[in-house]
């Protein structure tokens with residue numbers, strides 16, 4: 001089994017445990033037979049369906065392509081989109097049903113403007129320090145009721161539209177992996193990078209060692 005396969009099995013072992021528990025109930029002795037075959041070392045081609053521990057399952061295509069894009073945007077995929085395209089995506093993909101036709105009217109939270117207050121339980125996106133995080137959030141989490149349906153291009157487009165509506169980019173700017181990573185968010189300087197950690201770095205709280 002290649003290292004990649006081991007990583008894939010490890011990643012889904014927890015969820016797989018539930019699945020295999022269910023399967024075990026259904027298949028009963030068949031699983032025991034399969035396990036015995038594996039132990040005897042003669043079931044190499046069963047690698048894709050049964051992990052060495054008997055737990056987990058191979059990732060689905062969708063899971064293999066799921067990815068997290070970091071704040072610097074280095075992992076952004078190819079693709080592009082503009083604000084004008086994003087406005088259409090916002091309506092076509094049903095974002096407007098929850099956030100309102102212009103991203104302001106609700107019933108869900110406003111995506112345009114807004115300030116951080118002690119009463120609000122979310123960060124208006126113009127206060128987010130890094131633009132690629134907006135892309136990442138939308139691509140993986142929205143639409144709330146059907147996450148993951150947006151293509152990469154649609155995500156670039158709708159991100160461009162929201163950045164434009166928040167006064168952060170110009171209407172005609174094309175968002176790509178490169179240009180999105182270069183967008184400077186207005187609140188960027190409100191956040192401090194943690195300094196380089198050393199063993200002497202003090203924590204923000206005191207650890208009590210006395211009983």
Ligand code: HEC
Pocket residue numbers: 090093094095096097098099108109111122123124125134137138142143144145150158
């Ligand atoms: C079914 C309702 C629903 C739909 C449809 C929906 N959203 Fe959301 N959206 C929400 C809710 C609820 C939240 C807050 C989620 C939370 O904080 O856990 C949210 C949060 C967001 C945020 C984060 C805002 C912030 O300041 O934290 C963005 C960006 C966003 N949605 C964009 C979109 C886009 C783009 C679409 C369409 C592809 C979309 N949403 C579709 C309900 C929806």
